[in-house]
Amino acid sequence: MSQASALPPALEMTMVSKSFDGFRALSEASFAAHAGEVHALLGENGAGKSTLMNVAIGLYRPDSGVVRVRGEAVVIDGPLAAKRLDIGMVHQHYKLVKAFTALENILLACGGPSYGRGLREVEAAVRRHCAALGFTVPLDRPVGMLSVAEQQRVEILKVLVEGARILILDEPTAVLTDREAEQMLLTMRRLADEGRTVILVTHKLGEVKRYADRVTVMRGGRTVASADPDSLSLSELTTLVVGAPVERERAPSPAIGKTMLRIAGLSGARADGLTVLSDATLIVRAGEIYGIAGVGGNGQTELAEILMGVRAPLSGSIELEGVGDLCAGDAGLRRELGLAAIPADRSAYGLAGGLSVAENYAVGGVLAGRFGSWFRLDRKAMNRATEAAVSAFDIHGVRSPRQKVSLLSGGNAQKLVVAREFARPPRAVLAHSPSRGLDVRAAGAVHQRLRAARDAGAAILLISEDLDEVLLLSDRVGVMSRGKIVAEFDAPADRNAVGAAMVHHA
């Protein structure tokens, strides 16, 4: 390592900043990785890891800052420029043509003199790399039929055949089983030992401790530390990743009643068939906010979708105590039984952007017959109720109830969702990342509504990747990892303890 440090870094980024529509994704981030090392880039979701690496491979142009490759300042204006500088990236979402074989995919990326000769050359190169790395990859089947781990190996082979000396792997173990992840990390070690630079983008502390020679920690778009992982304890690393607590006033529940929402043994699969929610069990009591913290992709989204009724569970039950089984019917039944849902993806599940404010507000009550019957829609009642809700929930930017919802800002659209969901006092509430994309004031208003519903006796299940939000609102915190609740904390929960549970189980 000391020898490598004498050379200029293979990839060095200095004071790189990048904004999207006023949102500062990177602010003066600096990063340097040397040849022969596995360099971990560690941080939470949204810390700016992927943005920084997308700058390195030319998908994003930085607003300011300098990128040096092997000591020379360069401008990387696209993936081709990155390829010429021997930088290759294995994306989290593989860029493979599913109908093609591994060889065809690699040929597509690398080119060749002709189809037949190119295929033979690629095959020879692939076999060489496979032998060196101890890989096995089926070369003659469409990659769409291969396992996720095999597809990832195809991506790595692609980058290697292209001749990359600097490899960036974006969350390579996120979709792998433990055994596959182990092999993957050993492969990275071997690639580094061959003199390449391997950059491992991850949020898993364990991987960093065990496999990385060096770690750079990112938080909120900044690089907050760069160190030898052995010199830092796990708790020091945790603090670097999650940051110092933001002090905000908590408001504990006035009265917690008996169990209201009971989720037992719930399992569910992702759209691609992978089981990501396995045997999740938890209860939420009346007058309580139960917050689920966890690193993204550990089953939170699937749990929310099953609760909302847009995804069918594989097994398990969701019961509203004394009222009925939520899984027995569709989303309409859930609404009837008193479940309110604030989805994470407002535009997909929360609102119909092309319809009016009044239509979006009233749709929650139409089924219950509040706005007319099956053949007559009472527009006047709809507009009256909407206007009342708009002023009660302080929704700005509504000039008329007939105005299109897509014209509202994110915060006001979210307030409209909350207004509709709370139009009738709910028994239970699912709030999934309720303040995502909102400014501080709008987030505060939504939080205030959640607390008010809790104080009125509702059981509230809050799912959020924003640890601050979970800690601020929850009366009890559950940590979700690998599809189940792995730890529970009573409020006020210790931030570092929750953070440690989030990353250690991952």
Added chain:
Amino acid sequence: MFADFLLDWLSAVPGFAVPFALAALGLLVIEKAGVLSLGAEGFMLVGALSGIGAILGLGSQPLPALAVSAAAAALLSVLFSFLVVSLRVNQVIAGLSFVFLAQGLTGLIGTTEGWVNRPVEGLRSLSLIPLVDIPVIGPVLFRQDVVVFLTVPAFAVVAWFLTRTLTGLRLRAVGDGPDAADAAGIGVARMRYGAVAAGAALVGIAGGYLSVGTARIWVEGMTGGRGWIAIALVIFARWQPWRALAGALLFGAIEALIPRIAAVGVQVPQYFIAMIPYLATLGVMIWTCLRGNGGSLEPRALGVAHLREDR
């Protein structure tokens, strides 16, 4: 008597099958690149009119007239590509409006130029020398025009191009995984423009062959829905060239059979016959879905405009 009927029928099949075959081949190229072209009927109409126009207006020979058909359809297809590839207009709507545009445009030009119902000389029959000497069927099947003889090699060339060349690999990548193709440095838009133009040229020849090759006359709307059948054929063939050729022969055989059985006094409702290609296509679609691999051979990005995720 029956042998004569059979030979007469068989000798007519290739002429009826060629427009289906060439149109389906052109569509296949377009769809393999991920563009859904419901405007096939329109491209055929343009091909049919421009072929006859080249002969009547420019005094062209029949074969160069077919080249004019190809060029005219390819030219119009650039506008289609501009809409669906560059502007990312809904491909179904753009395709449908092209059919109506072509119907109006060809009707207008054809009637104002006075090209309606004017017989032309058309393509001459050639004999394929060694094969034409086969007794009985030789003179019947191997005395055809040059387009018939070129159709089978055209399928071979396209099949080879798609599966055995780098450009074909890139074209299929654009239709199957445009994101992956983009990441591999392939110009998705450029490839789609090229595929649409090449495919439309083939569809245009199919139309030109109808007016210049078989009918030897032009009337308004003379393609009579063959473009739609070609679309159905490509689905029917699960995007595989040789299956598309087989399907074209089948439907050519049916089309050739209708007037012949009517002539010997058997009455079959023409609407029933006209329905068969679509019925067969529906059947194939249902069958492939029930078998559990529905759409597995379909280009995954068919009908989807490509937009690089810039955030």
